[in-house]
Amino acid sequence: MSLISPDDVHNQLLVSRVHPPDWVNPQPSDRYDLVVLGAGTAGLVVAAGAAGLGIGLKVALIEKHLMGGDCLNVGCVPSKCMIRSSRVVAEMRDARSFGVIPPDTIEVDFPAVMERMRQLRAGISENDSADRFKKLGVDVFLGEASFLDRDRIQVSDRILNFKKAVIATGARARDPEIPGLAEAGYLTNETVFSLTDRPRRLAVIGGGAIGCELAQTFQRLGCEVMLFHKHARLLDREDPDAAELLQQVFLKEGIRVILNCNIDQVRSSPDGKVIDANGESFVVDEILVGAGRAPNVEGLNLEAVGVNYDRKGVKVNDYLQTTNPRIYAAGDICMDWKYTHAADAAARIVIKNALFSPFGFGRSKLSSLTMPWVTYTDPEIAHVGIYESDNAELIKITLDKVDRAIADGETNGFIKLLHRTGSDEILGATIVARHAGEMISEITTAIVGKRGLNTLSTVIHPYPTQAEMIKKAADAYRRKLLTPTSRKLLGLLTKFS
Ligand SMILES: Cc1cc2nc3c(=O)[nH]c(=O)nc-3n(C[C@H](O)[C@H](O)[C@H](O)COP(=O)(O)OP(=O)(O)OC[C@H]3O[C@@H](n4cnc5c(N)ncnc54)[C@H](O)[C@@H]3O)c2cc1C
Numbered sequence: 001m002s003l004i005s006p007d008d009v010h011n012q013l014l015v016s017r018v019h020p021p022d023w024v025n026p027q028p029s030d031r032y033d034l035v036v037l038g039a040g041t042a043g044l045v046v047a048a049g050a051a052g053l054g055i056g057l058k059v060a061l062i063e064k065h066l067m068g069g070d071c072l073n074v075g076c077v078p079s080k081c082m083i084r085s086s087r088v089v090a091e092m093r094d095a096r097s098f099g100v101i102p103p104d105t106i107e108v109d110f111p112a113v114m115e116r117m118r119q120l121r122a123g124i125s126e127n128d129s130a131d132r133f134k135k136l137g138v139d140v141f142l143g144e145a146s147f148l149d150r151d152r153i154q155v156s157d158r159i160l161n162f163k164k165a166v167i168a169t170g171a172r173a174r175d176p177e178i179p180g181l182a183e184a185g186y187l188t189n190e191t192v193f194s195l196t197d198r199p200r201r202l203a204v205i206g207g208g209a210i211g212c213e214l215a216q217t218f219q220r221l222g223c224e225v226m227l228f229h230k231h232a233r234l235l236d237r238e239d240p241d242a243a244e245l246l247q248q249v250f251l252k253e254g255i256r257v258i259l260n261c262n263i264d265q266v267r268s269s270p271d272g273k274v275i276d277a278n279g280e281s282f283v284v285d286e287i288l289v290g291a292g293r294a295p296n297v298e299g300l301n302l303e304a305v306g307v308n309y310d311r312k313g314v315k316v317n318d319y320l321q322t323t324n325p326r327i328y329a330a331g332d333i334c335m336d337w338k339y340t341h342a343a344d345a346a347a348r349i350v351i352k353n354a355l356f357s358p359f360g361f362g363r364s365k366l367s368s369l370t371m372p373w374v375t376y377t378d379p380e381i382a383h384v385g386i387y388e389s390d391n392a393e394l395i396k397i398t399l400d401k402v403d404r405a406i407a408d409g410e411t412n413g414f415i416k417l418l419h420r421t422g423s424d425e426i427l428g429a430t431i432v433a434r435h436a437g438e439m440i441s442e443i444t445t446a447i448v449g450k451r452g453l454n455t456l457s458t459v460i461h462p463y464p465t466q467a468e469m470i471k472k473a474a475d476a477y478r479r480k481l482l483t484p485t486s487r488k489l490l491g492l493l494t495k496f497s
């Protein structure tokens with residue numbers, strides 16, 4: 001049976017790279033300096049980073065399913081490919097406002113959208129391939145890893161002795177435990193990208209990152225989408241104005257958003273799957289669940305090595321060390337930040353702390369990271385640092401003041417920038433814009449480089465770009481500094497100039 005469906009040429013290429021069917025696990029070394037469990041982003045970065053140093057470290061990497069993990073196979077990559085197709089649809093629907101006459105009907109060839117995604121995903125997969133890691137000097141083992149005792153890990157018929165180990169086994173869709181849901185059947189991120197036919201009516205459970213990105217994508221690709229969310233607003237952990245703006249976009253695009261929802265049960269009927277919620281019954285063809293994540297701890301036998309965990313994942317300290325000091329963890333298995341770039345950053349910390357910090361000297365901390373994130377809806381919502389708080393002053397600039405956004409017809413958005421009261425120190429920002437993800441790094445760079453709004457206001461931004469919004473925010477800060485006295489002083493200066 002194929003490891004990922006459909007069993008077409010693209011998925012065959014993918015599998016040939018990330019879980020080659022004819023792979024023979026190597027004879028293990030006597031003792032590994034590092035054994036990495038899980039070959040998603042975190043595991044791959046740890047293994048490549050340690051082996052790639054060229055200092056003779058013995059590194060083993062174990063993967064039970066597909067190397068590349070969620071991001072490549074069933075997460076970031078396939079979702080962003082589909083989002084791109086769905087943006088084309090949105091642009092075509094909106095074409096008249098640009099003076100372009102669209103065809104009478106805009107047809108979406110859903111199987112072709114999915115095939116494009118599979119083709120691009122297979123193309124990208126080489127980077128995460130077993131062959132590449134073998135060439136880097138990593139011993140790649142395909143099979144399920146399990147700790148035997150404090151020194152040994154078992155994978156299939158091989159036993160690996162380790163000095164240090166890294167748990168990077170990631171997370172999976174959390175079962176929302178709704179009566180009847182399992183019996184009726186549902187999709188998760190592990191199965192939704194295998195669809196080849198478009199469901200006519202799709203329910204999405206969960207209005208977080210997965211739910212929002214995919215609800216909009218499927219609606220634009222021609223499904224009737226109903227989005228069920230527990231809380232009073234979508235993306236409830238994001239800036240409320242950003243979430244409100246997105247909600248308005250969703251409603252305008254025809255997504256049915258059911259908020260404050262409590263799903264009583266799911267049942268099957270001749271007409272489809274019925275969701276009973278908030279006193280109503282909703283009939284759909286497929287249900288996609290994006291209701292948070294559960295850590296992949298099962299089968300690891302963590303008890304044998306004294307690694308503590310709970311329903312949120314493996315417990316780590318700020319150095320990413322588990323309760324067994326020789327075992328570290330990185331990525332979705334142990335972190336609240338469930339992002340590929342966060343897994344990557346954590347993996348780098350693990351390499352440093354596990355291998356290059358004798359007696360604990362020079363260790364790096366997870367809490368020292370400045371972590372941005374982006375929800376790739378349209379418009380995108382990007383965030384870094386703090387949200388609005390009493391100790392910070394807010395500057396808000398809307399995109400309708402930015403020439404390039406006006407020219408692009410993309411004025412639905414804003415930047416909210418927070419700086420320390422009485423100083424130009426940037427504490428956080430939320431950007432809502434079509435390409436907000438491309439803009440947030442300027443703010444992250446400023447925060448990491450300890451540069452404030454005074455510096456940003458001296459940075460020349462090419463005209464016309466939407467990122468000028470950031471410069472406008474910095475200029476607004478400078479204007480706030482002008483007091484009646486300083487204005488008088490400036491007046492005097494002009495007199496003598
Ligand atoms: C739909 C979706 C879209 C996303 N979009 C984005 C995005 O746009 N940007 C972003 O930054 N993040 C995104 N994410 C999150 C991102 O995919 C994860 O944060 C990232 O993949 C975490 O990497 P990881 O290495 O910790 O875990 P994973 O990628 O889950 O990798 C863990 C690996 O361990 C393997 N494994 C598990 N148990 C064992 C075992 N016992 N033995 C051996 N191997 C094992 C698994 O098979 C898996 O390959 C998205 C996630 C989803 C679901």
Ligand SMILES: NC(=O)c1ccc[n+]([C@@H]2O[C@H](COP(=O)([O-])OP(=O)(O)OC[C@H]3O[C@@H](n4cnc5c(N)ncnc54)[C@H](O)[C@@H]3O)[C@@H](O)[C@H]2O)c1
Pocket residue numbers: 176178205206207208209210211213228229230231236261263289290291292293337338339373374375376
């Ligand atoms: N662009 C990105 O970086 C990106 C994209 C997708 C996913 N991710 C990562 O993947 C992780 C998982 O995403 P997610 O969307 O599953 O989790 P999430 O935690 O972001 O959102 C899930 C939401 O579903 C709600 N929910 C839970 N049970 C429910 C129920 N029975 N009915 C209605 N609503 C319910 C929760 O209250 C929550 O708000 C996220 O933490 C995110 O970091 C990142």
